[in-house]
Amino acid sequence: MxxxxxxxxxxxxxxxxxxxxxxxDFSTYETFAxxxxxxxxxxxxxxxxxxSKAMDYDxxxxxxxxxxxxxxxxxxxNKVIFNGEKPRDIEKSEQIVMKxxxxxxxxxxxxxxxxxxxxxxxxxxxxxxxx
Amino acid sequence: xxxxxxxxxxxxxxxxxxxxxxxxxxxxxxxxxxxxxAKTEKTDAYNSHSWQLLGRNGFVLHAASIIxxxxxxxxxxxxxLFEYHYAWEHSSLALRSKYLLSCFWEGxxxxxxxxxxxNSILGLIVMSTSKTMETRTMAIISMVxxxxxxxxxxxxFGPDVKVGSTPFMLLRDSMQGAPIFQSANYMxxxxxxxxxxxxxxxxxxxxxxxxxxxxxxxTLIPFAYCMAALWKGDYESFVKPTIRWSLFSGAxxxxxxxxxxxxxxxxxNFGGYWAWDPVENASLxxxxxxxxxxxxxxxxxATKRSLIITFTLLLLSHVMIWYSTFxxxxxxxxxxxxxxxxxxxxxxxxxxxxxxxxxxxxxxxxMAARWKGLPRIKTEEATSSREFWMFxxxxxxxxxxIQISITTSIPxxxxxxxxxxxxxVAPPVDPIAHYNNIQVWVAIIIALLSxxxxxxxxxxxxxxxxxxRFGITGGIALLLALFIGITQEIRAWQYALLLFxxxxxxxxxxxxxxxxxxxxLKQLGPSxxxxxxxMLLLGILLSSYNKQxxxxxxxxxxxxxxxxxxxxxKESRDNVVLFHNTAVALGDYYATYRGxxxxxxxxxxxxxxxxxxxxxATKKVEESFTLYPDAFVxxxxxxxxxxxxxxxxxxxxxxxxxxxxxxxxKDKGSFIDHTVKEGDTIFVGSGxxxxxxxxxxxxxxxxxxxxxxxxxxxDLAYYDMKGQKGMLRPIYYxxxxxxxxxxxTLQKEGIMARLEKILPEQKSALIQVKQSKPTxxxxxxxALLFPYINLVWLGVIVMVIGFLISLRNRxxx
Numbered sequence: 001m002x003x004x005x006x007x008x009x010x011x012x013x014x015x016x017x018x019x020x021x022x023x024x025d026f027s028t029y030e031t032f033a034x035x036x037x038x039x040x041x042x043x044x045x046x047x048x049x050x051x052s053k054a055m056d057y058d059x060x061x062x063x064x065x066x067x068x069x070x071x072x073x074x075x076x077x078n079k080v081i082f083n084g085e086k087p088r089d090i091e092k093s094e095q096i097v098m099k100x101x102x103x104x105x106x107x108x109x110x111x112x113x114x115x116x117x118x119x120x121x122x123x124x125x126x127x128x129x130x131x
Numbered sequence: 132x133x134x135x136x137x138x139x140x141x142x143x144x145x146x147x148x149x150x151x152x153x154x155x156x157x158x159x160x161x162x163x164x165x166x167x168x169a170k171t172e173k174t175d176a177y178n179s180h181s182w183q184l185l186g187r188n189g190f191v192l193h194a195a196s197i198i199x200x201x202x203x204x205x206x207x208x209x210x211x212l213f214e215y216h217y218a219w220e221h222s223s224l225a226l227r228s229k230y231l232l233s234c235f236w237e238g239x240x241x242x243x244x245x246x247x248x249x250n251s252i253l254g255l256i257v258m259s260t261s262k263t264m265e266t267r268t269m270a271i272i273s274m275v276x277x278x279x280x281x282x283x284x285x286x287x288f289g290p291d292v293k294v295g296s297t298p299f300m301l302l303r304d305s306m307q308g309a310p311i312f313q314s315a316n317y318m319x320x321x322x323x324x325x326x327x328x329x330x331x332x333x334x335x336x337x338x339x340x341x342x343x344x345x346x347x348x349x350t351l352i353p354f355a356y357c358m359a360a361l362w363k364g365d366y367e368s369f370v371k372p373t374i375r376w377s378l379f380s381g382a383x384x385x386x387x388x389x390x391x392x393x394x395x396x397x398x399x400n401f402g403g404y405w406a407w408d409p410v411e412n413a414s415l416x417x418x419x420x421x422x423x424x425x426x427x428x429x430x431x432x433a434t435k436r437s438l439i440i441t442f443t444l445l446l447l448s449h450v451m452i453w454y455s456t457f458x459x460x461x462x463x464x465x466x467x468x469x470x471x472x473x474x475x476x477x478x479x480x481x482x483x484x485x486x487x488x489x490x491x492x493x494x495x496x497x498m499a500a501r502w503k504g505l506p507r508i509k510t511e512e513a514t515s516s517r518e519f520w521m522f523x524x525x526x527x528x529x530x531x532x533i534q535i536s537i538t539t540s541i542p543x544x545x546x547x548x549x550x551x552x553x554x555x556v557a558p559p560v561d562p563i564a565h566y567n568n569i570q571v572w573v574a575i576i577i578a579l580l581s582x583x584x585x586x587x588x589x590x591x592x593x594x595x596x597x598x599x600r601f602g603i604t605g606g607i608a609l610l611l612a613l614f615i616g617i618t619q620e621i622r623a624w625q626y627a628l629l630l631f632x633x634x635x636x637x638x639x640x641x642x643x644x645x646x647x648x649x650x651x652l653k654q655l656g657p658s659x660x661x662x663x664x665x666m667l668l669l670g671i672l673l674s675s676y677n678k679q680x681x682x683x684x685x686x687x688x689x690x691x692x693x694x695x696x697x698x699x700x701k702e703s704r705d706n707v708v709l710f711h712n713t714a715v716a717l718g719d720y721y722a723t724y725r726g727x728x729x730x731x732x733x734x735x736x737x738x739x740x741x742x743x744x745x746x747x748a749t750k751k752v753e754e755s756f757t758l759y760p761d762a763f764v765x766x767x768x769x770x771x772x773x774x775x776x777x778x779x780x781x782x783x784x785x786x787x788x789x790x791x792x793x794x795x796x797k798d799k800g801s802f803i804d805h806t807v808k809e810g811d812t813i814f815v816g817s818g819x820x821x822x823x824x825x826x827x828x829x830x831x832x833x834x835x836x837x838x839x840x841x842x843x844x845x846d847l848a849y850y851d852m853k854g855q856k857g858m859l860r861p862i863y864y865x866x867x868x869x870x871x872x873x874x875x876t877l878q879k880e881g882i883m884a885r886l887e888k889i890l891p892e893q894k895s896a897l898i899q900v901k902q903s904k905p906t907x908x909x910x911x912x913x914a915l916l917f918p919y920i921n922l923v924w925l926g927v928i929v930m931v932i933g934f935l936i937s938l939r940n941r942x943x944x
Contacts, residue, residue, distance in 0.1 A: 003511050003519075011526055012530070015534065022568070025560075026541065026556050027556075027557040027560045029555040044557040063792065064705070085792045111560075
């Protein structure tokens with residue numbers, strides 16, 4: 001075997017090890033129910049804004065505190081706390097992807113991504129990343 | 132019967148569509164002719180030459196047609212012909228003319244057109260310079276061009292199958308069935324277009340996409356030369372032009388990517404120039420592979436080794452451009468990308484899959500057909516040789532791009548995993564930490580190699596000289612790294628290692644350029660490019676590692692770079708409220724919000740924020756400056772802000788600020804009714820108003836008297852504790868039987884008054900007054916500090932200059 005081949009093998013092996021060991025970084029899409037079974041673990045929840053319940057953002061009290069309620073794909077409604085400013089146009093969002101973790105009753109959100117319908121086309125509009 | 136529509140301009144569209152078809156047919160014709168020319172090259176030179184001429188004509192027709200499409204589309208947009216869907220969707224009457232070109236790349240069709248245009252211009256250059264390789268390279272280029280041009284066709288096969296999407300689609304065809312198009316004069320109702328996305332109304336967005344697309348196009352040429360070399364079985368004549376084009380590609384694509392970074396940094400509020408976003412990664416990967424391929428090609432030129440890996444890398448680079456188009460334009464990334472891209476539906480999705488499939492199959496088939504005959508060298512290269520380490524560096528770059536691609540492609544492969552295991556995989560919660568933790572090792576290795584390989588010689592190096600140079604430069608680099616590491620407090624050990632690698636890359640490349648090469652321009656290319664790369668890495672390290680959120684009220688600084696302190700990141704709180712005229716401490720500065728302003732020529736609202744740095748001991752103002760972060764308030768009928776940052780640039784750091792929230796003027800306070808007679812007093816928060824009576828003598832620039840009008844003002848004098856401070860004269864007038872009111876404002880005190888009604892029986896007036904409370908007037912601001920960010924830009928510029936020096940020297944040869 002040539003030296004280059006050996007080095008190649010070592011490099012590829014190292015790369016595979018690193019990549020596989022970092023699979024742990026990958027998150028999963030969960031529901032509020034399955035997220036609450038693993039409190040504190042950061043994950044993704046896809047849901048919709050629950051418009052029947054009030055949103056709360058008062059920058060005078062705390063510019064980094066926005067709460068709202070979201071319904072996940074299985075229909076459960078949960079309180080969401082976002083440590084950041086209220087995302088633009090969240091009222092009109094069709095779908096919300098929330099990054100965060102369950103603590104107590106609430107879902108603590110570190111990032112919000114929204115899908116908003118514009119009048120004529122479906123856009124992906126993204127807002128807010130607290131991290 | 133068909134409706135005869137009134138007021139449409141159909142000829143630019145018809146002409147444009149004609150050009151679309153000739154573009155496609157021209158490319159196909161050219162590909163076929165060049166293919167025939169290549170086939171008959173050896174057997175029938177006369178015939179081959181005729182086919183070659185036909186191929187050239189076909190390609191010129193193709194290129195001319197794209198220019199035709201360009202001008203037809205430009206005409207449609209510049210003349211605001213909103214009967215065309217493209218103009219209606221992406222432009223508006225209010226759009227400033229300097230942004231007209233940006234409309235081209237807001238839409239998918241326009242970007243494909245731009246890409247085709249660049250390809251065809253590069254194709255024309257290849258046509259006139261490639262000599263013996265012409266027939267085959269041009270056949271490949273024309274074939275790719277046919278694939279690209281098919282993206283613009285907009286042909287329907289039956290109601291559901293659509294091939295391509297034309298920019299000359301009429302509005303009434305794109306929204307069939309909408310009731311407005313029942314009327315022949317529908318154009319009378321379509322007064323204005325949808326307008327350009329405010330984020331694209333920025334000078335970076337005028338220049339970044341064309342450069343990036345030129346970068347995309349530039350990868351086609353090495354691809355075509357490699358395919359041609361395989362096709363012909365000639366592994367010599369492709370080397371020189373491919374090196375030149377790879378250098379060109381490295382320079383242009385690199386510039387395009389970092390211009391995107393500069394755009395993000397200057398005008399988006401992502402809070403940085405690089406976020407490992409899928410769209411950014413998608414253009415980085417082809418560049419990494421192109422650079423790797425360039426290096427193995429240099430190895431091949433010098434030693435005849437590494438041919439197979441060279442072909443693999445250079446072909447892959449262009450294929451990855453198509454893959455990145457697939458990722459970013461079809462909406463597969465969907466919920467994972469922060470870029471506002473629109474999915475174009477399943478037509479484009481399958482179209483791109485077919486093209487990608489064709490390219491991959493063609494690459495594999497060409498390689499497989501020549502596999503046995505590809506020259507290989509049996510002997511081993513010396514460990515002290517340059518080619519050995521260049522090969523390793525290229526492999527590391529390839530592995531790096533594989534890792535980036537795997538994570539970026541999560542939405543592509545996650546359905547498979549879900550089907551197998553039931554787990555719905557999502558991207559990492561903290562993608563920046565994920566990529567940084569892995570890619571830091573790539574950066575360390577590449578930085579070390581980038582300087583080391585220049586000291587080594589092809590085939591065999593003189594160990595003594597090399598070791599001496601390592602010793603000198605390594606020693607200096609260690610001192611430099613220690614100095615920077617201690618002053619900049621870089622504690623994480625892997626980043627300390629990266630700091631040493633960067634320092635070494637900088638010191639050793641400078642040493643090589645000036646001591647070994649004696650600064651001769653002819654040989655400076657590699658060392659300058661590598662020097663720039665080292666500076667870029669150092670800039671990234673310093674600006675990200677010590678990036679500071681200075682708008683934090685609570686303690687705890689959040690740095691996602693290297694310190695994956697997840698708990699800390701989760702609780703990041705980096706917004707701060709600035710009340711009007713109230714100073715707030717931001718890091719070393721005191722920031723004071725001084726109010727907002729708008730102008731007629733600009734749709735944005737500007738927020739003035741004054742900054743002062745005050746010496747804590749002497750209380751002397753050491754420095755003061757003003758920043759104007761701006762935002763589109765309620766753009767395109769949406770609620771809220773699209774804000775752009777404003778930065779204060781120092782040589783060694785940037786203060787980067789943007790507005791995240793703001794109370795709209797209409798929401799500030801509310802009017803309160805007061806029925807008053809002459810001499811009555813109205814109390815407001817800060818003082819009182821005295822109603823001095825009506826005044827028939829209306830002198831106000833906002834009101835132009837017309838015949839038959841009745842106009843009157845209510846004169847209100849404002850007093851505070853110290854005396855009279857101003858007059859308010861709200862106007863009430865009757866015009867054409869209707870009553871109208873013009874509100875008057877006392878700007879300084881924030882008082883607004885309206886004369887709502889006159890009550891003649893009671894000889895009194897209904898006056899509405901409001902005063903905005905000081906607490907109503909505020910902005911929410913985010914402020915970041917990026918140390919040594921200029922090193923990032925300088926590094927990129929130096930690196931690109933290095934590419935260009937190499938290119939110039941190789942063209943001169």
